[in-house]
Amino acid sequence: MSKEKVVLAYSGGLDTTFCALFLSKELGHEVHAVMVDTGGYTAEELEAIKNKALSLGIASYKCIHITDEFYDKCIKYLIMGNVLKNNTYPLSVSAERVFQAIAIAQYAKEMQADAIAHGSTGAGNDQVRFDLVFNTIAPNARIITPIRDFKFAREYEIDFLKKHGVDFEAKKVTYSLNVGIWGTSVGGKETLSSHGQLPEEAYPTPCTATQPLDVELTFEKGELKAIDGKAYANPVEAIHALNAIAGPYGIGRDIHVGDTIIGIKGRVGFEAAAPYLIIKAHHLLEKHTLTKWQQFIKTQLADWYGTLLHEGQYLDPTLRNIEAFFESSQKYVSGKVFITLHPHYFQLNGIESEHDLMSSKFGAYGEENKSWSGDDVRGFAKILGNQLSIFQKVNGVEF
Amino acid sequence: MSKEKVVLAYSGGLDTTFCALFLSKELGHEVHAVMVDTGGYTAEELEAIKNKALSLGIASYKCIHITDEFYDKCIKYLIMGNVLKNNTYPLSVSAERVFQAIAIAQYAKEMQADAIAHGSTGAGNDQVRFDLVFNTIAPNARIITPIRDFKFAREYEIDFLKKHGVDFEAKKVTYSLNVGIWGTSVGGKETLSSHGQLPEEAYPTPCTATQPLDVELTFEKGELKAIDGKAYANPVEAIHALNAIAGPYGIGRDIHVGDTIIGIKGRVGFEAAAPYLIIKAHHLLEKHTLTKWQQFIKTQLADWYGTLLHEGQYLDPTLRNIEAFFESSQKYVSGKVFITLHPHYFQLNGIESEHDLMSSKFGAYGEENKSWSGDDVRGFAKILGNQLSIFQKVNGVEF
Amino acid sequence: MSKEKVVLAYSGGLDTTFCALFLSKELGHEVHAVMVDTGGYTAEELEAIKNKALSLGIASYKCIHITDEFYDKCIKYLIMGNVLKNNTYPLSVSAERVFQAIAIAQYAKEMQADAIAHGSTGAGNDQVRFDLVFNTIAPNARIITPIRDFKFAREYEIDFLKKHGVDFEAKKVTYSLNVGIWGTSVGGKETLSSHGQLPEEAYPTPCTATQPLDVELTFEKGELKAIDGKAYANPVEAIHALNAIAGPYGIGRDIHVGDTIIGIKGRVGFEAAAPYLIIKAHHLLEKHTLTKWQQFIKTQLADWYGTLLHEGQYLDPTLRNIEAFFESSQKYVSGKVFITLHPHYFQLNGIESEHDLMSSKFGAYGEENKSWSGDDVRGFAKILGNQLSIFQKVNGVEF
Amino acid sequence: MSKEKVVLAYSGGLDTTFCALFLSKELGHEVHAVMVDTGGYTAEELEAIKNKALSLGIASYKCIHITDEFYDKCIKYLIMGNVLKNNTYPLSVSAERVFQAIAIAQYAKEMQADAIAHGSTGAGNDQVRFDLVFNTIAPNARIITPIRDFKFAREYEIDFLKKHGVDFEAKKVTYSLNVGIWGTSVGGKETLSSHGQLPEEAYPTPCTATQPLDVELTFEKGELKAIDGKAYANPVEAIHALNAIAGPYGIGRDIHVGDTIIGIKGRVGFEAAAPYLIIKAHHLLEKHTLTKWQQFIKTQLADWYGTLLHEGQYLDPTLRNIEAFFESSQKYVSGKVFITLHPHYFQLNGIESEHDLMSSKFGAYGEENKSWSGDDVRGFAKILGNQLSIFQKVNGVEF
Structure with a gap:
């Protein structure tokens, strides 16, 4: 044979x-x-x-x-x-x-x-x-x-x-690592039980930075295209570059507690400076550029996407359908996001986008504006509460 | 008249x-x-x-x-x-x-x-x-x-x-505050446009702590009942006490970008040390004590709850129904959560609960165990992938 | 002036x-x-x-x-x-x-x-x-x-x-009609209160058919392309043609009870023979050609789509995103659906599609097959039940 | 041994x-x-x-x-x-x-x-x-x-x-039956492939009725309590009684095409006169007594409930949580539902309930009323459309 x-x-x-x-x-x-x-x-x-x-x-x-x-x-x-x-x-x-x-x-x-x-x-x-x-x-x-x-x-x-x-x-080795572009997992010792924090030395990238650093990320249709004004033709390079900048800040470290595909719970540490920053910055940009319902529904689909991907179901066509939704939703998710890195944490300072729906041209929160009147809101609240009013009239108020 | x-x-x-x-x-x-x-x-x-x-x-x-x-x-x-x-x-x-x-x-x-x-x-x-x-x-x-x-x-x-x-x-005043037990909002100047971070002095509680501090929160059926072993009969007092401990760490500060009920976008800063710690600690405890689907569905309902509450629809009976779901889900969300506070950030170190589904008695992630065999998982993966296999056989693989 | x-x-x-x-x-x-x-x-x-x-x-x-x-x-x-x-x-x-x-x-x-x-x-x-x-x-x-x-x-x-x-x-007129390609609404008298069925004569298309009739609808990527083998270049013509066939069967009539945008409840009758048949036939075809999760998630998105459209929010980009999901999901929703019309009701007899995931080639429900063994399923059930088993061991069984 | x-x-x-x-x-x-x-x-x-x-x-x-x-x-x-x-x-x-x-x-x-x-x-x-x-x-x-x-x-x-x-x-036997209180499944021959309708004789309960029959179902907090005014202490008896009445109308028959737990598709016929009538009548009563969001969210949870139950996950505590939601939602789902049975189909004629939110006291659909004015709605539509207007101003209209 x-x-x-x-x-x-x-x-x-x-x-x-x-x-x-x-x-x-x-x-x-x-x-x-x-x-x-x-x-x-x-x-x-x-x-x-x-x-x-x-x-x-x-x-x-x-x-x-x-x-x-x-x-x-x-x-x-x-x-x-x-x-x-x-x-x-x-x-x-x-x-x-x-x-x-x-x-x-x-x-x-x-x-x-x-x-x-x-x-x-x-x-x-x-x-x-x-x-x-x-x-x-x-x-x-x-x-x-x-x-x-x-x-x-x-x-x-x-x-x-x-x-x-x-x-x-x-x-x-005390800790087993899985090094990847979208984050490095760190497992062992403290993560094997339900209680225990990974020590600094468990993370492959030490937190050596001591001074705050401003970073500016530029997104085009949801994708990272530039860092601090430097454009990257290949987003993979941008991710690597951001990791080099943010890694020494010890950002994007945490311990994930999750359900394995085989039904048991597991804990695993990780460091993922670039992924974390990119996602949080991108999310902030979306808060400014997507409508309320886009955000609401997209969040639910994202939970599906993550769960199915985690469980190895990437080949299920459902994921292709969700990707189509995502792609469509990013049409106007373009602009800059301003971040300040500190050792172990970061702050999102705001965004700048020509698609910003918070644009002051159309009435700022807390300020009077011209495109509608107090009476309009009075009517709005009246009608918006119609069903509650009827419900209470029919069934009585209970608190 | x-x-x-x-x-x-x-x-x-x-x-x-x-x-x-x-x-x-x-x-x-x-x-x-x-x-x-x-x-x-x-x-x-x-x-x-x-x-x-x-x-x-x-x-x-x-x-x-x-x-x-x-x-x-x-x-x-x-x-x-x-x-x-x-x-x-x-x-x-x-x-x-x-x-x-x-x-x-x-x-x-x-x-x-x-x-x-x-x-x-x-x-x-x-x-x-x-x-x-x-x-x-x-x-x-x-x-x-x-x-x-x-x-x-x-x-x-x-x-x-x-x-x-x-x-x-x-x-x-430069910043208008709304002080409340569940957080203090901070609005003005930087929050009026899409870009700008609130300065340290805008927050009513200055970040004065310099040394790490371990804190232990005890939950019973989802409610905070003790801090560092000290029991509180009234959860309101526990929240106040935790705020006193964590406030000086400058934790739970951020700027919220959201959709107002009247359709415009708004930004508002806030500090909410206790709320933030309680929610994050509680969430971690849930990751250990709830099943996969409990977490998945509860997350979606929570998004509804938050949105409807935010929009003033608290009196809609939908919220009573979601509350019933929440209440039911907390039956086993009891135990301790271990946290370390640092200036401006905190770490969740783990939990201890008799309802911990990660209990090592039933097979630890990444380690062999006795209640199932490699063949069981082989069969599991086979059947779990059945629909994907059929789908690919019928429609062809495309990548 | x-x-x-x-x-x-x-x-x-x-x-x-x-x-x-x-x-x-x-x-x-x-x-x-x-x-x-x-x-x-x-x-x-x-x-x-x-x-x-x-x-x-x-x-x-x-x-x-x-x-x-x-x-x-x-x-x-x-x-x-x-x-x-x-x-x-x-x-x-x-x-x-x-x-x-x-x-x-x-x-x-x-x-x-x-x-x-x-x-x-x-x-x-x-x-x-x-x-x-x-x-x-x-x-x-x-x-x-x-x-x-x-x-x-x-x-x-x-x-x-x-x-x-x-x-x-x-x-x-006793009843006010709104005649449209996607259905005719019928309001008045009986629909004005919560109790009352519209009489036969209220519907503009009388139910005159007396004999069963077989109809075959052909879909391509989710769209109706042929009726009884006759192709239609324009789907609008196909809808008109199907209405002409099915209208006299009194199919697709009902009374809708819904929430108006302004918060009150309303009742309205309608006849929509073609829309009803097309949707039900299309849905059946999907049951055969989509995966489990495609169906599950698509159903939830469809509820969103219907609600937002009903409430006049068609211009919200959320609907464009959902449409992208829908479009993507229809890649393999092609095939024939077989229907029998009877006066006042119809039966869906089945489908024929080269994308049918029920294809007998891959193991029929209730029959033994070759691509997996009883042991595979035994292992599958074992692992699938892992979390339940752990949950019960930790928290005790209660019935 | x-x-x-x-x-x-x-x-x-x-x-x-x-x-x-x-x-x-x-x-x-x-x-x-x-x-x-x-x-x-x-x-x-x-x-x-x-x-x-x-x-x-x-x-x-x-x-x-x-x-x-x-x-x-x-x-x-x-x-x-x-x-x-x-x-x-x-x-x-x-x-x-x-x-x-x-x-x-x-x-x-x-x-x-x-x-x-x-x-x-x-x-x-x-x-x-x-x-x-x-x-x-x-x-x-x-x-x-x-x-x-x-x-x-x-x-x-x-x-x-x-x-x-x-x-x-x-x-x-040509068809294998599984007789149960919540429906009888009918499998064999036609259901083994994707195309084929079960013949009349495959169903254990022949359709012998020829004349329309009015039936009145009374629900209390979501449960069937009386049929045609006759009260049943035990809902199980009510279900049996309704089956006896409606079975001879050939109602609640259909062929289910579904995803088995093991990933293949299957088809199975069923007759379920009482379950079908009860569910459809109950649903109608809910359309009158629940608010918009109660219905929307409850529908999604019901899909979860059905899917998890179908897949044998009844013991997952998620189902207890959903049941708590359901129970809470039924507080006002009480009243009568009026139905007319015909051979092979039925009509829902309406409801009567003291909790009916369509109560004409609070403004009927399509009729003028006193609790709000045209100006209120004008303001409502203005504000409701605020985000769309801003979105269009920022991003331009595309059709």
Whole structure:
């Protein structure tokens, strides 16, 4: 029997390194490792991952770069929707994982792979995201999950690697990180129980800034196009640039408490300076440029978008429909947002937009104006309260 | 013709002081001033307001104390719903104004008043809230609004008062405040346009704290019952106590950009240390104790609650129905929340609750556990993705 | 002083005929009557209305034909959203009136009219729709509403017309009709109180059919494109054709009980054979071609769309955003729907679509299939119930 | 090894009869059959089921009667919420199955059973509902599902029974029925594909009525309390009585197309005369007695309620919270609803209620009234349109 051709979702970490060797050496598969770059790594880091992979003696290694696609098909909509899961988490990992899964499944189809392997455990969200996407896009490839199926211990994995001549950095890190363009998750120790704050050193980007800093973000139709007047043709670069500015302010850190797809609760820390600033600035701009009902309904749809995306349902056409709504809603969400960064917090100082509905030309709040009279409001309140008045007349007032 | 009996919504400010005299001296009405205390004033301040009122030579003055009722019928639900309008504003003034209007309307009915007067201008939300509630509860009393109808200028009012022997503090304040138990609004200058941050001195409570402080809040069924282990029989006292602790940290300050009931956009600053901390702590406790769908649906209802309350529709029975939902949802929202205050920001460190659904007894996120197997999740992901798989098979994959 | 140039929303009915004369003869305005055809009239009827108008001696008469535009910008979305207000009413009049108002306002701007007049009373929805749209699109034209302002009685209007040589058909009809392409409203007598069914003769299209009839509707991306295999290039013609087929079956009649924009409740009968059939058939097709969440969320958006449209808020950009969602959701809503008409009711017999997600290829309900196993479902149910299990373990079971 | 004690969910049908014998004779378990009566059977039918069960030589048989509890904890809320899944299906089977599962799980706990068995196949909803509830309430009992696990064919089951001396009625029925108080499902042949209408004979209750019949339903706080003036102390009896009256009219029949919990689409016919009439009558009464926003929000919650119930999530506390909302909303939903039944359809003629908000005392739709003026509405429309006007001024009109 010929070897089974297995595409392996590869990240360079312990689990997937182990899987690479285990699948090839122990199970005798032809292993094709595939790394999907979503913007969390430098060119040097990617090179190192590649070299490590090639040293494992597997059939092939490939790195697929999808950061721009990830932005265009997902991050953009997370901004337009001001999506923060449970009002906190930018879905840093959730979003990224789905796009990695899609790229891997497509690669597996191209490769006519017999199977796709991933290194997820049986306790988290990622296993479901991978399974879901692989089953959908590459239904003919069976799914192999050694860690989930055999529950290998960390020590066993390290020993196995050593036995095959791979010396994996043995130091056990206190916190496991997932670095991505839309935020870095930080898990371990304090996040494993319901009570405990991550210490400063747990965050990869230290808060070193000490002086306030003014920042100006320019949006066009909901997308970040310039920072402090400097335009970026590629929004991905703008995000990176903003992270460089705001990261040292320790902004956008928090601990997310959420419901996993498999029904248990989980806590995870994160730092996401740029995502947080962009979303909050964008939201402020929307408060000035969208109508009341646009905001109200959009908020509800955004909650759906975040929830379905988090749960790996990105391929459900519902999300395409919500994206169409979002896109349509951003027609006039253009302008500048003024922010002041302070160590650990920031202030939104206001906006400037030719689409600002608060434009003083049409009557300022608290000031008299010319386009309507007190009598108009008197009539308005009268009619607006009609149903309440009738209700009270019919049913009596109760307080 | 006998004098018309007018109940006047009185606050001791320039506008209502002017109205008191204008209605009695100029229009010849029998003026009964009524002040509604919702917890924003000290006993001394209330005494001063009373004395000022009595000095105006009006028919009567009364102060109605409704802080406890305001908590029981409204603030409690704002906490249960984690209500922050536009994800920012605790509805400090919006909520208070409605309850003042109700008390005034009831008083007017008792007094068999011919009319109710309020000092609102024609440009804000309060006029609608007053009109709506008065029309509903006291439909037989006509509504008199001198400032709205005649657009008196501030200077005219001061002169008129002086002419009648009342020397109103002539200093023009830069910022107008509305002090309340659920937050103090701060409007003026920077908030009048779309761009501008309030300076430190605009906030009545200066940020004087310099050292971090740990605070522990204890909730029972969604209500704040203890601070740092000290129990409060009356939640109103707990709110005051928390404000005393957290106020000097400059927490809970922000600028709200919102849609007024009359359709224009407005900006208003506020400080609301206790409301902000209570809502954020309560929300965290809910993330641990509510199920996924409870949180999802409750969030949407809270948006409704906040919007309808903001727009003066408190008397719509819809709000009673949402309150019933909220009340029901809080059955297990009990436990402690641990917070660290820093100057200008705070950190939520975690919770402790016997109703914590993250209880490690039932499988921790990211760790293996015993109540289900990897195969169970494999099957779960298979079935969960069934519709997506079918959809893709039928319609083809498009990315 | 030169005459004021007034554009009058004209329908040929008593009220607008009266207004035409009253505005010109009594108030001395230069009256330009404008009729907006939204598909409810035959060419003969339109000709008669024109001739009547011209006989009144007013400055000008114009008929604007917008049926196709009305379909493209509104009816299409009412179908895509399966919009039935309060689960009953196709918004026949509500939708039409807004589009008439828009056309009139645009005409008034072109004409540089000083004022726009409409014949609405002060008790219904139409006055608000007209006012809202006129204020928005033609803010410089003042609005004149003789009937609302002067509360002219019907008899007075007839006398006034007679005095000016216009013999308006004096017979008082029991039911007032508003005939439109998206349904005909029928009001009067029984609908004026909360209890009472309209008699057969109140409906303009008598139920004369006696035998069942099979009908096949073909949709492409949510739009009706063929009936019984006969293709229609213009959906408006398809609607007319379906009305001709289904009208004699007395289908799509009901009494709508709804909330007017001004807060009172109202009842109105209607017949809307084609709209009802199209919406129900379209909805069935969606049940087969949309995913679960598409349907769930779309239903909620449709309720918004119907409510905002009903209340004259068509120009709110929120509706454009919802339309984008709808449009996106219809990508695969193509196929045939099979219906059997019976006198007074109809049966939906099923659908045929290449996008049918119930396709038997992927496992039929209640039958075993190959793409998943019993164990998969066992695991699915296990994980799906995880949170419930944890909740019950933590909080105890209560029934 | 002692025998395993197995509680078997028993219905008297082929599958559960087979399971009883298979579990005891083939697998050697101690089988305790339990039947849960939710109102779908007559006393005679229940007696026959009991005798059949006892003849199988199993360890014990028990029938648990929960119809009243089923009404109190579920049907009542389906009425209050006007719940029709996908706007069609009263959730006849979905609701019933969950309550049967709960009773069985509780019985298994009392019996300290080692396992619970059910006869579901691997293709439908019921397996998930049973598994979910059993896992939640009786987590220590393992779940046995012979039909799902071994995919026994119908013929095999009949042979097996015959071999053990049980002569199961061999006739293969064209349609499988599930008779329940909240509707009878009818599946088979035409419902197995996407196109096909059930023939008249497929429905257990033939449409024999030929003459119209007036029926009057009296509701108190949302619950059906009297029919044609005859009061029922127990709403369950009222439902039975209404079914007896309306069943012969062939009312409440339709085919539901829905999403199963396992993601495939399914079609199932049903007849549900009483549920359909009650829900539609109740809904009409609500249109007269609830405010606009009560109706709007309640509709959305009802969609949630139906979806979660359908998917077996009845034990999620979210449903308790929605029930609290529903209960609160029904305070004034009292009055009479007038209906005329015709063969195959019915007409709602109106309502009578002291809580009717359409009460003519407060201004009838389309008629002038005294509590507000035309000028009030003019002001109302002005202010209501403020945001649209500003939006158009800022962004320009586009049509």
